[in-house]
Amino acid sequence: MEKFTKAFPSKPLKARTAKPWALAGVVGSGNLEVLLERAGASGTMECHVETSIPGYKSSWLAALADFATHYPAGGTKVTIHDQGAPPVLVNLRLRQAYDHLTGGDK
Amino acid sequence: MTRGPLFHEQTARQRIAALVDPGSFDELLPPPERITSPYLAQLGIPVSFDDGVVIGHAKIGGRKVYLAAQVGQFVGGAVGEIHGAKLTGLFKAAARDRTPCIVIVESGGVRLHEGSAGEIAIAETMRAIFECRAKKVPTIAVICSDIGAYGGMGILSTCCDFRVMTEHGRLGISGPIVIEKWMGKKAYDSSNRALVWKTSGGKTKYLLGDADSLVLDDAGAIREAISKLLGKSSAVSLKAVKARQAELAKRLKRFGQTEDADAVWKGMGVRDIEAASLASGPEFAAMAKREK
Numbered sequence: 001m002e003k004f005t006k007a008f009p010s011k012p013l014k015a016r017t018a019k020p021w022a023l024a025g026v027v028g029s030g031n032l033e034v035l036l037e038r039a040g041a042s043g044t045m046e047c048h049v050e051t052s053i054p055g056y057k058s059s060w061l062a063a064l065a066d067f068a069t070h071y072p073a074g075g076t077k078v079t080i081h082d083q084g085a086p087p088v089l090v091n092l093r094l095r096q097a098y099d100h101l102t103g104g105d106k
Numbered sequence: 107m108t109r110g111p112l113f114h115e116q117t118a119r120q121r122i123a124a125l126v127d128p129g130s131f132d133e134l135l136p137p138p139e140r141i142t143s144p145y146l147a148q149l150g151i152p153v154s155f156d157d158g159v160v161i162g163h164a165k166i167g168g169r170k171v172y173l174a175a176q177v178g179q180f181v182g183g184a185v186g187e188i189h190g191a192k193l194t195g196l197f198k199a200a201a202r203d204r205t206p207c208i209v210i211v212e213s214g215g216v217r218l219h220e221g222s223a224g225e226i227a228i229a230e231t232m233r234a235i236f237e238c239r240a241k242k243v244p245t246i247a248v249i250c251s252d253i254g255a256y257g258g259m260g261i262l263s264t265c266c267d268f269r270v271m272t273e274h275g276r277l278g279i280s281g282p283i284v285i286e287k288w289m290g291k292k293a294y295d296s297s298n299r300a301l302v303w304k305t306s307g308g309k310t311k312y313l314l315g316d317a318d319s320l321v322l323d324d325a326g327a328i329r330e331a332i333s334k335l336l337g338k339s340s341a342v343s344l345k346a347v348k349a350r351q352a353e354l355a356k357r358l359k360r361f362g363q364t365e366d367a368d369a370v371w372k373g374m375g376v377r378d379i380e381a382a383s384l385a386s387g388p389e390f391a392a393m394a395k396r397e398k
Binding site: 001020021023026027028031033035037050051052079081082083105 | 117119123137153154155177179180
């Protein structure tokens with residue numbers, strides 16, 4: 001198990017979202033769950049990662065930094081429980097959670 | 107015919123949303139509260155925000171109900187201490203408020219990582235279910251998923267007043283692989299899907315009276331079945347338990363030695379096995395009623 005926390009600069013999230021929090025994915029083999037909440041300073045995306053596969057911190061930070069650059073996610077807190085998801089799935093779940101937070105559950 | 111997504115393919119939260127009046131669901135202990143398993147964390151296994159079960163209250167046809175939906179993809183929907191405590195609390199609240207309680211089951215039973223805590227939680231939930239039944243508060247188990255209801259969750263489901271199943275759902279105590287490991291592949295081949303479903307699937311359970319309705323794999327159909335059962339509940343009486351015991355003894359005497367699953371279907375009045383196998387859940391139920 002490896003745990004780490006890091007905040008990334010990101011453009012502020014829009015003032016109104018459909019929900020105060022959104023969840024995407026599930027803790028299963030090769031999968032992860034992402035909880036996205038409105039919280040913290042408006043210019044940062046605060047990330048907390050817990051993963052069962054240690055040793056991939058640099059890949060995680062790259063995937064999260066990429067998301068923070070491409071989406072206005074300032075003022076959010078991202079909490080991740082991971083069970084070995086590949087980076088592409090991490091990106092997909094982040095986008096799903098973001099979509100649900102801003103647009104409501106589909 | 108246009109239909110919504112298949113119920114068994116939906117997530118726990120989607121299942122609840124599809125069953126209840128739009129926007130009426132209020133989740134209790136939602137993910138941001140982070141009530142997670144202390145045992146899994148100690149073992150270095152990732153935890154889940156809801157510990158694999160979504161609970162809350164909502165309305166079905168304007169009537170308040172308590173609801174739980176298990177997340178089968180998280181450790182097989184298995185019941186740990188937190189997961190079980192959420193179920194116990196929900197049924198206790200249902201008894202207190204005299205409000206029907208529905209549990210959408212998708213679980214292999216107790217979570218082995220926290221065995222004793224899970225077993226106790228299942229026992230406490232059963233006690234809460236019987237509290238509901240003593241007050242004639244309807245309790246319904248919905249068993250419509252790939253994983254089905256096994257182990258402690260199989261027992262818990264049969265403690266409820268009613269079980270709504272689809273052809274897809276399975277109900278039992280020991281799962282197919284467990285039986286195979288104990289009895290050998292010759293006695294029970296868990297890779298034989300036809301055998302597995304003919305012994306623990308929705309159709310067989312409906313024939314034997316363990317399932318009260320057999321419906322299509324669709325939220326609308328399941329909602330309709332639930333609505334019909336919501337008004338009814340029966341207290342557990344000594345007379346009813348004795349009658350059920352006698353019925354089970356009769357069943358054991360009749361089918362206990364058979365090695366052919368079809369013989370059970372035939373014995374329960376199904377004449378055309380092939381047609382019955384191909385029939386949808388509701389068609390099968392109509393056939394079974396006609397041929398009884």
